[in-house]
Amino acid sequence: MISWKRKNKIVQNSRLIQKKKKLKIIDLFAGVGGLSHGFYKKDPFEIAATNEILPDIAIAYSLNHPDIKMYNCDIKELSPSQLYQDLNLQEGDIDVVVGGPPCQAYSTVGKRLMDDPRGKLFQEFYRLIQNLKPKIFLYENVSGLLSMKHGLHEHIVSLFRSLSYRVATPVLNAMDYGIPQSRKRVIITGTLLERNFEYPSPTHGDDTLLSYLTVGDAIGDLPFIPINSESFEYMTPPQNTFQKKMREKAPTNLQDHNSPNNNPHLVALMKALPDGGTPRDIPERHRPKSGYGNTYCRLWWNRPSTTLTRNFGTPSSSRCIHPKAARALTTREGARIQSFPDSFQFYGSRSARNLQIGNAVPPLLSEALAEAILNHFMAE
Secondary structure, three states: OOOHHHHHHHHHHHHHHHHOOOEEEEEEOOOOOOOOOOOOOOOOEEEEEEEOOOHHHHHHHHHHOOOOEEEOOOHHHOOHHHHHHHHOOOOOOOOEEEEOOOOOOOOOOOOOOOOOHHHHOHHHHHHHHHHHOOOEEEEEEEHHHHHOHHHHHHHHHHHHHOOOOEEEOOEEEHHHHOOOEOOEEEEEEEEOOOOOOOOOOOOEOOOOOEOOOOHHHHHOOOOOOOOOOEOOOOOOOOOOHHHHHHOOOOOOOOOOOEOOOOOHHHHHHHHHOOOOOOHHHOOHHHOOOOOOOOEOOEOOOOOOEOOOOOOOOOOOOEOOEOOOOOOEOOHHHHHHHOOOOOOOOOOOOHHHHHHHHHOOOOHHHHHHHHHHHHHHHHHO
16 A cells, blocks of 8 residues: 555656656657557657667658657667757756667577677667666567576666666566467666666456456457458447457558468368367368478467467468468457557558567557556656
8 A cells, every 4th residue: 555655745746747848758669659659649758759770660650650750760870969959858858768679689489699680789779778868768678588698688787787777677478468469578677766666567367357358359340351351341349448449549441451362272271270279280181391389370269369470460470370260360450469559550561561560569568668657757
């Protein structure tokens, strides 16, 4: 229970935040804007600028956040002095820096090479933290970072602590926060304020919380389509709170809900799969000649999705075949499972759009993190 003294302090700080300037944020390695979502147009936050190197993804970010200054460049070219000049800010004006550097070099699925340049991008994040001196930063990455060889995780933490930040590094699972997907990520935070950062408490899980959301909960109102087809109309009205939230301010016509054609052998394989099934569950004549244990696998309708990857539209990738149809997930189904609202726009080819979704921080998780950051400022 919060003491009267601390509760009074929170109220006082809340009033101060309301009276003073906005809490200014920089989003690095922003992708399509999943991590920005929790802060965008949410008082008292103001996203001052963002950075993304890939042009298609930068365009997609700007489609959904047209008023945010986008630096579409290599982060190595991003200069604190240029930021201050462009944004008419001074040193100390940036309150929060968030970011999720590319994670392939840390992933337990990939080769995890120490000499992969993507694995060293945290050094650029550190450089900007060192120069911008935000009051709090948030660094998101795959949980494989914790077990990376040569003590990479410990090295990252020691760098941030050398700047006088109080650092914490828990692993959060998105499904604990109302996302219909098991997705574990390490969320490193550092604060210069006088108290430890308190992470958001889970809202879903055991008997004392809400039930985990399933794939069916996420996409059950979307039209059921076979391979090589599309549909622009919802199948039913929203069936639950999640679907209602996803459909707020949605366009009349459903976007990105179409499926590609596949060869007959692959279609026969997918048709033979039971709910949650793998190639081991089907007749040998339908089994693929190659693949890993989690490829060519069907999702469960009544369970959360496994971790969505950038290749969720490819049946030979990690488990991504629709629970009931003989096809992989559509782009919109993947967006739903990541908790992107139906109003959210993606840009480019199908593979480019799926990349934007699969590499993102789930927007609903960013909402929980943004609320925790606001509470941290108010309680200080």
